Amino acid sequence: MKEALTTWCSTKTNKENIKYLAYGKTTEGNNKHGYVFFILENQVDIMRKPFVNINGKEMKINFSPFTKLDAFDGSYLSIIDDIKNQSKKHKTKAVFEEYGNLKTTKGYKVGDSMIEQSLRMNSKAEAIAYLRNISPAWVMNNEKIQRNV
Incomplete structure (x- = not known):
């Protein structure tokens, strides 16, 4: 996921780096999906279709501002805790991965x-x-x- 987002945010001339990424995904059931919270080193404006290639499959990504989420209380930590607790929220098995240091x-x-x-x-x-x-x-x-x- 980190590599897919890095390539999606990068252009031919500017390679963009992700400073921090929290990734949670449900692994069982009919409603398999994932949530990603990431922070880029620099702000980027991209005009690209929201599709990424993960393990040979083209998947659509939906972006939403983290400030609009129900779990947002004014800090990043509440969003990360919400992603960590996906298994409790959906009552299925979920995996949480973290890259970088926040x-x-x-x-x-x-x-x-x-x-x-x-x-x-x-x-x-x-x-x-x-x-x-x-x-x-x-x-x-x-x-x-x-x-x-």
Whole structure:
């Protein structure tokens, strides 16, 4: 899955790298499907049909903003926990895989480059989730500023 998404997000001139990927899939039953949450190193705009080639099969991928999911509470960790708990949700066997390292330790200082990157994001909720993942305390202290942006 990681290789399929990497090739789908890349162009001929720019190879895109996935910084973190959480992948959960149900392995039994009639409703076999998977959920993927991934973070790219850089933001990418792609105008391609949403099909990937996995193990010789062409599969359609549906993208939805993670901020619209029911499990989203303002941080990435709630989405990852929801993907981990797919076996409980669907009452079938499920597999969870994780690639990369998601920096979730609290106490990082939010710098100008991180604020600049959050301002380039498509939605305000996505930007706040990005900053909250870096430093929840900074987000709480600067919530008034973020409402005005």
